[in-house]
Amino acid sequence: MKKALLLLLVTVVTAGVGFTIQTVVSEAQVAESPKRNVIFILSDDHRYDFMSFIGKPSFLETPNLDRLAQGGMYFRNAFVSTALCSPSRATILTGQYAHRHGVVDNQRDVPPDTKFFPVFMQDAGYKTAFIGKWHMGDDNDSPRSGFDHWVSFKGQGTYFDPILNVNGVRSQHQAYTAEILTDYSLQWLRQQKDQPFFLYLSHKSVHAMFEPDKDDLGRYAEAELEYPITMADTDENYAGHPPWVREQRNSWHGVDYLYHGAMELDTFYRRYTETLYSLDKSIGRLLDYLESSGLAENTLVIYMGDNGFSFGEHGLIDKRHMYEESMRVPMLAYAPGLIEPGTVLNKMIQNIDLAPTLLELAGGKFPEGTIVDGNSFLPLLRGEQVPWRDEVLYEYYWEWNFPQTPTTLGLRSERYKYIFYHGVWGEDELFDLQEDPLEQHNLFYSEDHQSIVREMKQKLFDMLEATDGMNIPLRMPQGFRGGDRGPGGS
Numbered sequence: 001m002k003k004a005l006l007l008l009l010v011t012v013v014t015a016g017v018g019f020t021i022q023t024v025v026s027e028a029q030v031a032e033s034p035k036r037n038v039i040f041i042l043s044d045d046h047r048y049d050f051m052s053f054i055g056k057p058s059f060l061e062t063p064n065l066d067r068l069a070q071g072g073m074y075f076r077n078a079f080v081s082t083a084l085c086s087p088s089r090a091t092i093l094t095g096q097y098a099h100r101h102g103v104v105d106n107q108r109d110v111p112p113d114t115k116f117f118p119v120f121m122q123d124a125g126y127k128t129a130f131i132g133k134w135h136m137g138d139d140n141d142s143p144r145s146g147f148d149h150w151v152s153f154k155g156q157g158t159y160f161d162p163i164l165n166v167n168g169v170r171s172q173h174q175a176y177t178a179e180i181l182t183d184y185s186l187q188w189l190r191q192q193k194d195q196p197f198f199l200y201l202s203h204k205s206v207h208a209m210f211e212p213d214k215d216d217l218g219r220y221a222e223a224e225l226e227y228p229i230t231m232a233d234t235d236e237n238y239a240g241h242p243p244w245v246r247e248q249r250n251s252w253h254g255v256d257y258l259y260h261g262a263m264e265l266d267t268f269y270r271r272y273t274e275t276l277y278s279l280d281k282s283i284g285r286l287l288d289y290l291e292s293s294g295l296a297e298n299t300l301v302i303y304m305g306d307n308g309f310s311f312g313e314h315g316l317i318d319k320r321h322m323y324e325e326s327m328r329v330p331m332l333a334y335a336p337g338l339i340e341p342g343t344v345l346n347k348m349i350q351n352i353d354l355a356p357t358l359l360e361l362a363g364g365k366f367p368e369g370t371i372v373d374g375n376s377f378l379p380l381l382r383g384e385q386v387p388w389r390d391e392v393l394y395e396y397y398w399e400w401n402f403p404q405t406p407t408t409l410g411l412r413s414e415r416y417k418y419i420f421y422h423g424v425w426g427e428d429e430l431f432d433l434q435e436d437p438l439e440q441h442n443l444f445y446s447e448d449h450q451s452i453v454r455e456m457k458q459k460l461f462d463m464l465e466a467t468d469g470m471n472i473p474l475r476m477p478q479g480f481r482g483g484d485r486g487p488g489g490s
Contacts, residue, residue, distance in 0.1 A: 035125065035196035036335065037299040038358055039286070042092070042200070043279060044085065044133065044207040045319065046305035048078065048328040050276060059223040060273050064284035065332060068303055072334030073343040073381065079392050079412070080351045083307035083319040083326040086136045088351055089202075092306075093117060093146075095355030095372040097395065099469035104397045108475065109137035115370070117355040118146035118198060124364030127195045129188050132181050132202030133157055141165040147200075151184045153177075157204045159211035159275075176213045178205050182282040186289055198358070201286070205279040206309075208318075209263065212274035219277060220270045227269075230438055231255060231312035240442035241314065242426030248404045249315040258317050269311055287334075297336050300361065300381075304351070305329035314439075320405045322394050322419045323439055327412070339381050347388050348414070353377050373467055390414070391456075393463050397473055398423070407472065411460040418456035422472065430456070 049056045053066040053074075080088045082098045090096075090103035093116040098104045102111045118128045129149035134141060135156065142165065143150035153162050162177045163170055166184075173180050185201050212219070230237055233256075238246045250256045255265055263271075283303070290296040310316045310325040319326040331349060333339055352374030359366065360376040379386045391413040398407040407422040417439070419429040430443040430453055443449040464470050 034298060035363060036338070036361060037192075037197050037199075037295065038121075038126075038361065039199045039201065039290075039299060039301045040354070040358070041283060041286075041301065041303045042089070042132075042202045043205060043303070043305050043330075044203060045307060045309040046206055046276065046279075046330050047308040047311070047325050048305070048330050049325075050273070051330060057223070057226045057273065059220055061277055062280040064280045064287055065303065065330070067284070067287060068301065068332040068334045069342075071336070071341050072301075072332060072339045073345055075331035075333070075345050075347075075349050077346055077348045077414075078304065078329050078331035078350070079327050079348065079394075080307050080329055081393060082395055083321070084396065085207075085306055088306040089134075090114075090136055091351045092304075092354045095352050095374040097352065097373050097393065097467055097469060098397070099395060099464075099471070099473065100371065100373065100467060102473065103136055104473045105399050105475065106135065109140070115367070116144070116146045117359050117364075117366075118200070120359055120364040120366060121198050121362045122146065122148070124359075124362045125195060126362055126364075127192060127197045128200075129185075129197070130200045130202070131184050131188070132200075133204050134202070141170075143168055149188055151181070156207060159204065176278070178203055178279055178282040179213065182285050185286060189289065189293075189295070196362070198362070203279060203282075206272055206275045208259065208268075208272075210268070210271035210275040212271065213278040213281070216274050216278045216281075219274050223270065223273075225266060225269050227312045228438070230314050230440060233315060237314070237440070240427065240444075241429070242421060242424065244404065244406060244421075244424060244426065245314050245316070245321075251404045252402065253316060253318040253320070253404055255312050255315050255317060265312070265317075268317070272309075272311070296334075300333065300335040300338065302334075302354070302358075303330070303332045304354070305331075306351075320396050320402070320408075322396070322408050322410045322412075322417070324433075324437075327394055333381060335381065340383055343383070345380060347377070347380060348390075348392050348412075349377055349380075350374065350392050357381075391459065393460070393467075395469070400475070409460060409464070411456050411463070413456070416452055416456060418453065418460060420457065420460060428453075 050060060051065050052060050052062045053069050081091055082088055086103050086106045087098040090101045094101045122128055128147050130147040131151040134152045139154040141152045141154045151164055151166050153164050159177055161174050163172050248254045252260055290299055307319045308326045308328050309319055313325050356372050356374050356376040357378050360378050366372060391411050394410040396408040406424040410419040415434045417431045417433055421428055428444050430449055431439045
């Protein structure tokens with residue numbers, strides 16, 4: 001059965017990417033080959049290096065994420081194209097950059113003609129379900145097209161006792177939200193019989209303000225915290241960085257006044273790791289069911305964060321900026337018979353790649369004329385050597401309700417990162433990530449690196465122009481119409 005499945009997968013021609021894979025198989029072989037189920041688990045604000053198999057922080061326990069890595073593939077270099085909840089989520093569902101799909105902040109609704117890839121998975125014969133945090137279109141929790149089954153909540157939701165919209169009917173629930181979402185996921189999985197399925201499980205965890213399950217509160221109360229050396233407020237630390245970075249320390253997204261003093265940094269850090277531990281437990285319940293039911297043998301599980309999160313690097317918390325802790329995310333894939341256990345992938349994968357990958361796996365296709373910015377990494381899951389990108393594009397657009405971070409555009413290669421700040425006085429940035437992984441030394445004015453600055457700047461704007469990204473998307477500030485001028489969803 002597994003051999004037949006592989007034959008089916010390699011027959012698909014990747015849509016909207018720079019390479020194709022073509023292998024002829026008979027109609028009988030295709031008919032005999034079952035399609036692989038897919039479970040995509042998305043977490044919120046999980047930074048790339050907070051997993052116990054990586055060893056950071058040393059006290060953190062994530063045995064079930066470790067389990068995915070040991071039994072499948074760890075993506076060492078996974079990135080988002082925008083480090084912000086709603087733009088990243090829209091990118092996952094469309095395979096497009098934010099400047100193309102138009103969801104550039106957490107309040108912007110999805111354009112009405114947008115098609116998400118689960119619609120085309122339905123066309124390919126899949127039953128689909130969305131369970132969890134949607135967070136596109138502000139507080140709208142209504143069922144969306146592309147999903148046969150829908151469980152969601154408004155906006156950011158709550159960690160406990162959520163009001164959930166279940167297929168159009170809202171009701172109060174009593175328990176920890178991650179556990180409730182897992183319960184709904186297991187309930188739906190048990191009902192799947194004759195069709196391949198796609199489950200999109202989207203957790204609130206680990207979004208601020210962090211709240212672990214009650215049994216896990218205080219688990220790391222005595223743990224020794226590990227803050228980065230770049231957190232120190234010294235001239236040496238900020239030399240060469242644009243002024244906005246240091247100025248943000250004493251703001252909503254800075255270590256000196258985080259969330260306007262709502263919580264001190266040590267407690268903030270401990271609650272984050274405890275909440276992540278609670279999330280890991282819920283993932284373990286799902287994996288246990290897949291193994292006990294026999295579904296694991298024919299299911300691809302992908303775990304990913306929607307963006308990263310800073311804990312003191314350069315004096316910052318939160319995301320949005322282009323430093324590693326913000327744009328880099330955890331990503332794991334598990335699929336017995338498809339992925340060699342214990343594989344580490346060093347290729348640069350982005351959230352733009354999810355839609356084409358999963359649609360190719362499903363044997364579906366985007367409609368003719370659909371523009372997709374990502375590439376399918378399905379061949380990489382199989383261990384094949386295929387042409388791949390050498391750099392990733394990043395974009396973040398200034399928000400009226402969080403004015404501390406400027407519009408940021410950039411390009412990251414395996415070694416260098418070039419950051420272009422639009423509309424502010426101060427330096428752009430260039431980092432040699434091989435020699436300076438903590439991004440301490442800005443080489444933008446270094447005489448020895450001017451050719452690299454010119455080359456990466458040219459590549460950045462060539463990519464923006466090629467993907468219709470040369471216009472800055474503007475949005476009317478709500479306060480100008482008498483609305484709330486306070487911070488929106490972070």
